[in-house]
Amino acid sequence: MTKKAYFISIFPKIFNAVLNEGITKKSLNKKIIDFEVVNPIDFLKEKERLDDVSYGGGPGMLLKALPIIESIDFCKSKAKKDTKVIYLSPQGQLFNQSFAKKLAKENELIFVCGRYEGIDNRVIESRVDLEISVGDYVLSGGEIAALAVHDSICRNYKGFLGDENSLCEESFENNLLEYPQFTKPKELESGKVPEVLLSGDHKKIAYWRRKQSLGKTFMNRKDLFSKLDLNETDEKILEEFLSELGYDSDRISELLKEI
Structure with missing residues:
Protein backbone atom coordinates (compact mmCIF):
# COMPACT_ATOMS: atom_id res chain seq x y z
CA MET A 1 0.00 0.00 0.00
CA THR A 2 1.25 3.48 -0.92
CA LYS A 3 2.01 5.67 2.10
CA LYS A 4 0.77 9.22 1.59
CA ALA A 5 1.66 12.51 3.26
CA TYR A 6 -0.31 15.74 3.04
CA PHE A 7 1.60 18.96 3.69
CA ILE A 8 -0.27 22.15 4.54
CA SER A 9 2.00 25.06 3.66
CA ILE A 10 2.00 28.51 2.08
CA PHE A 11 5.22 27.56 0.26
CA PRO A 12 4.36 24.44 -1.76
CA LYS A 13 7.39 24.68 -4.06
CA ILE A 14 9.67 23.70 -1.18
CA PHE A 15 8.17 20.21 -1.10
CA ASN A 16 8.22 19.64 -4.84
CA ALA A 17 11.88 20.64 -4.95
CA VAL A 18 13.03 18.40 -2.10
CA LEU A 19 10.84 15.33 -2.54
CA ASN A 20 11.55 14.98 -6.24
CA GLU A 21 15.22 14.19 -5.65
CA LEU A 62 -0.15 34.64 13.41
CA LEU A 63 -1.67 32.49 10.69
CA LYS A 64 -5.46 32.67 10.98
CA ALA A 65 -7.41 29.64 12.12
CA LEU A 66 -10.05 29.22 9.41
CA PRO A 67 -7.81 28.82 6.34
CA ILE A 68 -5.73 26.23 8.21
CA ILE A 69 -8.81 24.40 9.52
CA GLU A 70 -10.33 24.31 6.04
CA SER A 71 -7.05 23.02 4.63
CA ILE A 72 -6.97 20.23 7.22
CA ASP A 73 -10.61 19.33 6.58
CA PHE A 74 -9.90 19.21 2.84
CA CYS A 75 -7.05 16.76 3.45
CA LYS A 76 -9.24 14.73 5.81
CA SER A 77 -11.94 14.49 3.13
CA LYS A 78 -9.41 12.74 0.87
CA ALA A 79 -7.62 10.70 3.52
CA LYS A 80 -8.84 8.03 5.90
CA LYS A 81 -11.05 9.24 8.72
CA ASP A 82 -8.55 8.49 11.49
CA THR A 83 -5.54 10.07 9.72
CA LYS A 84 -3.36 11.86 12.27
CA VAL A 85 -2.75 15.60 11.97
CA ILE A 86 0.75 16.70 13.00
CA TYR A 87 1.72 20.29 13.75
CA LEU A 88 5.45 21.09 13.72
CA SER A 89 6.07 23.25 16.76
CA PRO A 90 8.83 24.14 19.27
CA GLN A 91 6.28 23.33 21.97
CA GLY A 92 5.81 19.78 20.69
CA GLN A 93 7.08 16.39 21.76
CA LEU A 94 10.71 15.87 20.78
CA PHE A 95 10.99 13.72 17.66
CA ASN A 96 13.32 10.70 17.67
CA GLN A 97 13.90 7.37 15.95
CA SER A 98 11.36 5.42 18.00
CA PHE A 99 8.78 8.11 17.24
CA ALA A 100 9.57 7.73 13.53
CA LYS A 101 9.02 3.97 13.71
CA LYS A 102 5.70 4.46 15.44
CA LEU A 103 4.43 6.95 12.85
CA ALA A 104 5.66 4.71 10.02
CA LYS A 105 2.81 2.34 10.90
CA GLU A 106 0.31 4.98 9.73
CA ASN A 107 -0.79 4.80 6.09
CA GLU A 108 -1.45 8.53 5.80
CA LEU A 109 -0.30 11.61 7.71
CA ILE A 110 -1.17 15.30 7.55
CA PHE A 111 1.59 17.81 8.37
CA VAL A 112 0.69 21.40 9.25
CA CYS A 113 3.54 23.87 8.69
CA GLY A 114 3.39 27.13 10.61
CA ARG A 115 5.00 30.43 9.68
CA TYR A 116 5.69 33.78 11.35
CA GLU A 117 4.77 33.44 15.06
CA GLY A 118 2.79 30.24 14.48
CA ILE A 119 -0.91 29.48 14.09
CA ASP A 120 -4.07 30.37 15.99
CA ASN A 121 -4.21 27.94 18.93
CA ARG A 122 -7.80 27.01 18.09
CA VAL A 123 -6.43 24.98 15.19
CA ILE A 124 -4.35 22.95 17.63
CA GLU A 125 -7.25 22.52 20.04
CA SER A 126 -9.74 21.39 17.41
CA ARG A 127 -7.77 19.61 14.69
CA VAL A 128 -4.22 18.63 15.71
CA ASP A 129 -3.47 15.16 17.10
CA LEU A 130 0.27 15.54 17.67
CA GLU A 131 2.63 18.47 18.15
CA ILE A 132 6.18 17.54 17.17
CA SER A 133 9.44 19.41 17.76
CA VAL A 134 12.66 18.60 15.91
CA GLY A 135 14.86 20.22 18.55
CA ASP A 136 15.46 23.10 20.92
CA TYR A 137 15.98 25.75 18.28
CA VAL A 138 13.80 27.98 16.10
CA LEU A 139 13.26 27.69 12.33
CA SER A 140 11.71 30.20 9.95
CA GLY A 141 8.83 27.83 9.28
CA GLY A 142 7.54 24.31 9.70
CA GLU A 143 8.42 23.16 6.19
CA ILE A 144 12.01 22.14 6.94
CA ALA A 145 10.91 20.36 10.11
CA ALA A 146 8.07 18.57 8.30
CA LEU A 147 10.42 17.36 5.57
CA ALA A 148 12.92 16.10 8.15
CA VAL A 149 10.23 14.21 10.09
CA HIS A 150 8.71 12.83 6.89
CA ASP A 151 12.08 11.63 5.59
CA SER A 152 12.86 9.88 8.87
CA ILE A 153 9.47 8.15 8.81
CA CYS A 154 9.85 7.11 5.17
CA ARG A 155 13.12 5.32 5.88
CA ASN A 156 11.11 2.82 7.91
CA TYR A 157 8.77 1.96 5.02
CA LYS A 158 9.33 -1.40 3.37
CA GLY A 159 11.09 -0.92 0.04
CA PHE A 160 12.08 2.71 0.64
CA LEU A 161 15.74 1.87 1.26
CA GLY A 162 17.68 -0.03 -1.36
CA ASP A 163 19.27 -2.16 1.35
CA GLU A 164 16.95 -2.99 4.24
CA ASN A 165 19.97 -3.82 6.42
CA SER A 166 21.01 -0.15 6.27
CA LEU A 167 18.25 0.78 8.70
CA CYS A 168 19.41 -1.75 11.30
CA GLU A 169 22.90 -0.23 11.47
CA GLU A 170 22.02 3.47 11.42
CA SER A 171 22.57 5.87 14.28
CA PHE A 172 19.95 5.74 17.06
CA GLU A 173 18.99 2.14 16.35
CA ASN A 174 19.23 0.44 19.77
CA ASN A 175 20.19 3.84 21.24
CA LEU A 176 23.68 3.72 19.71
CA LEU A 177 25.37 6.18 17.39
CA GLU A 178 26.70 4.64 14.20
CA TYR A 179 30.36 3.69 13.86
CA PRO A 180 32.70 5.64 11.50
CA GLN A 181 32.79 4.51 7.87
CA PHE A 182 35.42 4.78 5.13
CA THR A 183 35.68 4.19 1.38
CA LYS A 184 38.41 4.28 -1.31
CA PRO A 185 41.21 5.30 -1.47
CA LYS A 186 42.85 3.56 1.47
CA GLU A 187 45.24 6.43 2.15
CA LEU A 188 44.79 10.20 2.07
CA GLU A 189 46.83 13.09 3.39
CA SER A 190 44.18 13.42 6.10
CA GLY A 191 44.56 9.83 7.25
CA LYS A 192 44.39 6.10 6.55
CA VAL A 193 41.55 3.62 6.71
CA PRO A 194 41.86 1.61 9.99
CA GLU A 195 43.74 -1.63 9.29
CA VAL A 196 41.07 -3.76 10.94
CA LEU A 197 38.55 -2.77 8.25
CA LEU A 198 40.93 -4.04 5.57
CA SER A 199 41.65 -7.32 7.34
CA GLY A 200 38.67 -9.30 6.08
CA ASP A 201 38.21 -10.66 9.61
CA HIS A 202 34.50 -10.09 10.18
CA LYS A 203 34.69 -10.88 13.89
CA LYS A 204 37.38 -8.24 14.44
CA ILE A 205 35.49 -5.74 12.27
CA ALA A 206 32.29 -6.28 14.28
CA TYR A 207 34.26 -5.82 17.52
CA TRP A 208 35.82 -2.56 16.25
CA ARG A 209 32.45 -1.21 15.11
CA ARG A 210 30.85 -2.06 18.44
CA LYS A 211 33.68 -0.29 20.26
CA GLN A 212 33.32 2.82 18.12
CA SER A 213 29.54 2.94 18.54
CA LEU A 214 29.72 2.51 22.31
CA GLY A 215 32.54 5.03 22.64
CA LYS A 216 30.98 7.71 20.47
CA THR A 217 27.62 7.35 22.19
CA PHE A 218 29.29 7.59 25.61
CA MET A 219 31.30 10.68 24.66
CA ASN A 220 28.64 12.57 22.68
CA ARG A 221 25.20 11.40 23.83
CA LYS A 222 25.03 10.54 27.51
CA ASP A 223 21.23 10.70 27.28
CA LEU A 224 21.21 7.77 24.84
CA PHE A 225 24.00 5.92 26.61
CA SER A 226 22.07 5.91 29.89
CA LYS A 227 19.36 3.83 28.18
CA LEU A 228 21.76 1.04 27.22
CA ASP A 229 21.82 -2.27 29.06
CA LEU A 230 25.56 -2.94 29.08
CA ASN A 231 27.07 -6.36 29.71
CA GLU A 232 30.55 -7.04 31.07
CA THR A 233 32.02 -7.29 27.57
CA ASP A 234 30.59 -3.90 26.59
CA GLU A 235 32.16 -2.31 29.67
CA LYS A 236 35.57 -3.74 28.76
CA ILE A 237 35.16 -2.54 25.17
CA LEU A 238 34.33 0.95 26.43
CA GLU A 239 37.39 0.97 28.72
CA GLU A 240 39.51 0.03 25.71
CA PHE A 241 38.01 2.88 23.66
CA LEU A 242 38.75 5.42 26.38
CA SER A 243 42.27 4.09 26.84
CA GLU A 244 42.92 4.53 23.11
CA LEU A 245 41.85 8.16 23.47
CA GLY A 246 44.63 8.66 26.00
CA TYR A 247 42.71 8.50 29.29
CA ASP A 248 44.58 6.91 32.19
CA SER A 249 43.02 4.20 34.37
CA ASP A 250 42.01 6.61 37.16
CA ARG A 251 40.21 8.93 34.75
CA ILE A 252 38.53 5.98 33.05
CA SER A 253 37.23 4.79 36.42
CA GLU A 254 35.84 8.27 37.12
CA LEU A 255 34.11 8.40 33.74
CA LEU A 256 32.60 4.94 34.12
CA LYS A 257 31.12 5.92 37.49
CA GLU A 258 28.95 8.38 35.56
CA ILE A 259 27.18 5.50 33.80
Whole structure:
Protein backbone atom coordinates (compact mmCIF):
# COMPACT_ATOMS: atom_id res chain seq x y z
CA MET A 1 0.00 0.00 0.00
CA THR A 2 1.25 3.48 -0.92
CA LYS A 3 2.01 5.67 2.10
CA LYS A 4 0.77 9.22 1.59
CA ALA A 5 1.66 12.51 3.26
CA TYR A 6 -0.31 15.74 3.04
CA PHE A 7 1.60 18.96 3.69
CA ILE A 8 -0.27 22.15 4.54
CA SER A 9 2.00 25.06 3.66
CA ILE A 10 2.00 28.51 2.08
CA PHE A 11 5.22 27.56 0.26
CA PRO A 12 4.36 24.44 -1.76
CA LYS A 13 7.39 24.68 -4.06
CA ILE A 14 9.67 23.70 -1.18
CA PHE A 15 8.17 20.21 -1.10
CA ASN A 16 8.22 19.64 -4.84
CA ALA A 17 11.88 20.64 -4.95
CA VAL A 18 13.03 18.40 -2.10
CA LEU A 19 10.84 15.33 -2.54
CA ASN A 20 11.55 14.98 -6.24
CA GLU A 21 15.22 14.19 -5.65
CA GLY A 22 17.26 11.13 -4.69
CA ILE A 23 15.82 8.12 -2.90
CA THR A 24 12.52 9.90 -2.26
CA LYS A 25 11.97 10.41 -5.99
CA LYS A 26 12.69 6.72 -6.60
CA SER A 27 10.09 5.78 -3.99
CA LEU A 28 7.57 8.14 -5.57
CA ASN A 29 8.14 6.49 -8.95
CA LYS A 30 7.72 3.04 -7.38
CA LYS A 31 4.53 4.25 -5.64
CA ILE A 32 5.94 3.34 -2.24
CA ILE A 33 5.11 6.88 -1.14
CA ASP A 34 3.01 9.77 -2.40
CA PHE A 35 2.48 13.35 -1.29
CA GLU A 36 0.18 16.30 -1.82
CA VAL A 37 0.68 19.93 -0.82
CA VAL A 38 -2.32 22.03 0.17
CA ASN A 39 -1.97 25.81 0.33
CA PRO A 40 -4.16 27.62 2.92
CA ILE A 41 -4.13 30.67 0.63
CA ASP A 42 -6.48 28.76 -1.67
CA PHE A 43 -9.12 28.84 1.07
CA LEU A 44 -9.09 32.61 1.59
CA LYS A 45 -11.99 34.80 0.58
CA GLU A 46 -11.27 37.61 -1.86
CA LYS A 47 -8.91 40.23 -0.38
CA GLU A 48 -8.78 38.33 2.94
CA ARG A 49 -5.43 38.18 4.74
CA LEU A 50 -3.90 34.88 5.80
CA ASP A 51 -2.30 36.36 8.92
CA ASP A 52 -3.09 38.95 11.57
CA VAL A 53 -1.82 40.38 14.85
CA SER A 54 -2.04 38.37 18.07
CA TYR A 55 -4.72 39.26 20.62
CA GLY A 56 -3.08 40.55 23.78
CA GLY A 57 -0.20 42.04 21.84
CA GLY A 58 3.23 40.74 21.02
CA PRO A 59 5.63 40.72 18.09
CA GLY A 60 4.97 39.22 14.67
CA MET A 61 1.90 37.83 12.98
CA LEU A 62 -0.15 34.64 13.41
CA LEU A 63 -1.67 32.49 10.69
CA LYS A 64 -5.46 32.67 10.98
CA ALA A 65 -7.41 29.64 12.12
CA LEU A 66 -10.05 29.22 9.41
CA PRO A 67 -7.81 28.82 6.34
CA ILE A 68 -5.73 26.23 8.21
CA ILE A 69 -8.81 24.40 9.52
CA GLU A 70 -10.33 24.31 6.04
CA SER A 71 -7.05 23.02 4.63
CA ILE A 72 -6.97 20.23 7.22
CA ASP A 73 -10.61 19.33 6.58
CA PHE A 74 -9.90 19.21 2.84
CA CYS A 75 -7.05 16.76 3.45
CA LYS A 76 -9.24 14.73 5.81
CA SER A 77 -11.94 14.49 3.13
CA LYS A 78 -9.41 12.74 0.87
CA ALA A 79 -7.62 10.70 3.52
CA LYS A 80 -8.84 8.03 5.90
CA LYS A 81 -11.05 9.24 8.72
CA ASP A 82 -8.55 8.49 11.49
CA THR A 83 -5.54 10.07 9.72
CA LYS A 84 -3.36 11.86 12.27
CA VAL A 85 -2.75 15.60 11.97
CA ILE A 86 0.75 16.70 13.00
CA TYR A 87 1.72 20.29 13.75
CA LEU A 88 5.45 21.09 13.72
CA SER A 89 6.07 23.25 16.76
CA PRO A 90 8.83 24.14 19.27
CA GLN A 91 6.28 23.33 21.97
CA GLY A 92 5.81 19.78 20.69
CA GLN A 93 7.08 16.39 21.76
CA LEU A 94 10.71 15.87 20.78
CA PHE A 95 10.99 13.72 17.66
CA ASN A 96 13.32 10.70 17.67
CA GLN A 97 13.90 7.37 15.95
CA SER A 98 11.36 5.42 18.00
CA PHE A 99 8.78 8.11 17.24
CA ALA A 100 9.57 7.73 13.53
CA LYS A 101 9.02 3.97 13.71
CA LYS A 102 5.70 4.46 15.44
CA LEU A 103 4.43 6.95 12.85
CA ALA A 104 5.66 4.71 10.02
CA LYS A 105 2.81 2.34 10.90
CA GLU A 106 0.31 4.98 9.73
CA ASN A 107 -0.79 4.80 6.09
CA GLU A 108 -1.45 8.53 5.80
CA LEU A 109 -0.30 11.61 7.71
CA ILE A 110 -1.17 15.30 7.55
CA PHE A 111 1.59 17.81 8.37
CA VAL A 112 0.69 21.40 9.25
CA CYS A 113 3.54 23.87 8.69
CA GLY A 114 3.39 27.13 10.61
CA ARG A 115 5.00 30.43 9.68
CA TYR A 116 5.69 33.78 11.35
CA GLU A 117 4.77 33.44 15.06
CA GLY A 118 2.79 30.24 14.48
CA ILE A 119 -0.91 29.48 14.09
CA ASP A 120 -4.07 30.37 15.99
CA ASN A 121 -4.21 27.94 18.93
CA ARG A 122 -7.80 27.01 18.09
CA VAL A 123 -6.43 24.98 15.19
CA ILE A 124 -4.35 22.95 17.63
CA GLU A 125 -7.25 22.52 20.04
CA SER A 126 -9.74 21.39 17.41
CA ARG A 127 -7.77 19.61 14.69
CA VAL A 128 -4.22 18.63 15.71
CA ASP A 129 -3.47 15.16 17.10
CA LEU A 130 0.27 15.54 17.67
CA GLU A 131 2.63 18.47 18.15
CA ILE A 132 6.18 17.54 17.17
CA SER A 133 9.44 19.41 17.76
CA VAL A 134 12.66 18.60 15.91
CA GLY A 135 14.86 20.22 18.55
CA ASP A 136 15.46 23.10 20.92
CA TYR A 137 15.98 25.75 18.28
CA VAL A 138 13.80 27.98 16.10
CA LEU A 139 13.26 27.69 12.33
CA SER A 140 11.71 30.20 9.95
CA GLY A 141 8.83 27.83 9.28
CA GLY A 142 7.54 24.31 9.70
CA GLU A 143 8.42 23.16 6.19
CA ILE A 144 12.01 22.14 6.94
CA ALA A 145 10.91 20.36 10.11
CA ALA A 146 8.07 18.57 8.30
CA LEU A 147 10.42 17.36 5.57
CA ALA A 148 12.92 16.10 8.15
CA VAL A 149 10.23 14.21 10.09
CA HIS A 150 8.71 12.83 6.89
CA ASP A 151 12.08 11.63 5.59
CA SER A 152 12.86 9.88 8.87
CA ILE A 153 9.47 8.15 8.81
CA CYS A 154 9.85 7.11 5.17
CA ARG A 155 13.12 5.32 5.88
CA ASN A 156 11.11 2.82 7.91
CA TYR A 157 8.77 1.96 5.02
CA LYS A 158 9.33 -1.40 3.37
CA GLY A 159 11.09 -0.92 0.04
CA PHE A 160 12.08 2.71 0.64
CA LEU A 161 15.74 1.87 1.26
CA GLY A 162 17.68 -0.03 -1.36
CA ASP A 163 19.27 -2.16 1.35
CA GLU A 164 16.95 -2.99 4.24
CA ASN A 165 19.97 -3.82 6.42
CA SER A 166 21.01 -0.15 6.27
CA LEU A 167 18.25 0.78 8.70
CA CYS A 168 19.41 -1.75 11.30
CA GLU A 169 22.90 -0.23 11.47
CA GLU A 170 22.02 3.47 11.42
CA SER A 171 22.57 5.87 14.28
CA PHE A 172 19.95 5.74 17.06
CA GLU A 173 18.99 2.14 16.35
CA ASN A 174 19.23 0.44 19.77
CA ASN A 175 20.19 3.84 21.24
CA LEU A 176 23.68 3.72 19.71
CA LEU A 177 25.37 6.18 17.39
CA GLU A 178 26.70 4.64 14.20
CA TYR A 179 30.36 3.69 13.86
CA PRO A 180 32.70 5.64 11.50
CA GLN A 181 32.79 4.51 7.87
CA PHE A 182 35.42 4.78 5.13
CA THR A 183 35.68 4.19 1.38
CA LYS A 184 38.41 4.28 -1.31
CA PRO A 185 41.21 5.30 -1.47
CA LYS A 186 42.85 3.56 1.47
CA GLU A 187 45.24 6.43 2.15
CA LEU A 188 44.79 10.20 2.07
CA GLU A 189 46.83 13.09 3.39
CA SER A 190 44.18 13.42 6.10
CA GLY A 191 44.56 9.83 7.25
CA LYS A 192 44.39 6.10 6.55
CA VAL A 193 41.55 3.62 6.71
CA PRO A 194 41.86 1.61 9.99
CA GLU A 195 43.74 -1.63 9.29
CA VAL A 196 41.07 -3.76 10.94
CA LEU A 197 38.55 -2.77 8.25
CA LEU A 198 40.93 -4.04 5.57
CA SER A 199 41.65 -7.32 7.34
CA GLY A 200 38.67 -9.30 6.08
CA ASP A 201 38.21 -10.66 9.61
CA HIS A 202 34.50 -10.09 10.18
CA LYS A 203 34.69 -10.88 13.89
CA LYS A 204 37.38 -8.24 14.44
CA ILE A 205 35.49 -5.74 12.27
CA ALA A 206 32.29 -6.28 14.28
CA TYR A 207 34.26 -5.82 17.52
CA TRP A 208 35.82 -2.56 16.25
CA ARG A 209 32.45 -1.21 15.11
CA ARG A 210 30.85 -2.06 18.44
CA LYS A 211 33.68 -0.29 20.26
CA GLN A 212 33.32 2.82 18.12
CA SER A 213 29.54 2.94 18.54
CA LEU A 214 29.72 2.51 22.31
CA GLY A 215 32.54 5.03 22.64
CA LYS A 216 30.98 7.71 20.47
CA THR A 217 27.62 7.35 22.19
CA PHE A 218 29.29 7.59 25.61
CA MET A 219 31.30 10.68 24.66
CA ASN A 220 28.64 12.57 22.68
CA ARG A 221 25.20 11.40 23.83
CA LYS A 222 25.03 10.54 27.51
CA ASP A 223 21.23 10.70 27.28
CA LEU A 224 21.21 7.77 24.84
CA PHE A 225 24.00 5.92 26.61
CA SER A 226 22.07 5.91 29.89
CA LYS A 227 19.36 3.83 28.18
CA LEU A 228 21.76 1.04 27.22
CA ASP A 229 21.82 -2.27 29.06
CA LEU A 230 25.56 -2.94 29.08
CA ASN A 231 27.07 -6.36 29.71
CA GLU A 232 30.55 -7.04 31.07
CA THR A 233 32.02 -7.29 27.57
CA ASP A 234 30.59 -3.90 26.59
CA GLU A 235 32.16 -2.31 29.67
CA LYS A 236 35.57 -3.74 28.76
CA ILE A 237 35.16 -2.54 25.17
CA LEU A 238 34.33 0.95 26.43
CA GLU A 239 37.39 0.97 28.72
CA GLU A 240 39.51 0.03 25.71
CA PHE A 241 38.01 2.88 23.66
CA LEU A 242 38.75 5.42 26.38
CA SER A 243 42.27 4.09 26.84
CA GLU A 244 42.92 4.53 23.11
CA LEU A 245 41.85 8.16 23.47
CA GLY A 246 44.63 8.66 26.00
CA TYR A 247 42.71 8.50 29.29
CA ASP A 248 44.58 6.91 32.19
CA SER A 249 43.02 4.20 34.37
CA ASP A 250 42.01 6.61 37.16
CA ARG A 251 40.21 8.93 34.75
CA ILE A 252 38.53 5.98 33.05
CA SER A 253 37.23 4.79 36.42
CA GLU A 254 35.84 8.27 37.12
CA LEU A 255 34.11 8.40 33.74
CA LEU A 256 32.60 4.94 34.12
CA LYS A 257 31.12 5.92 37.49
CA GLU A 258 28.95 8.38 35.56
CA ILE A 259 27.18 5.50 33.80
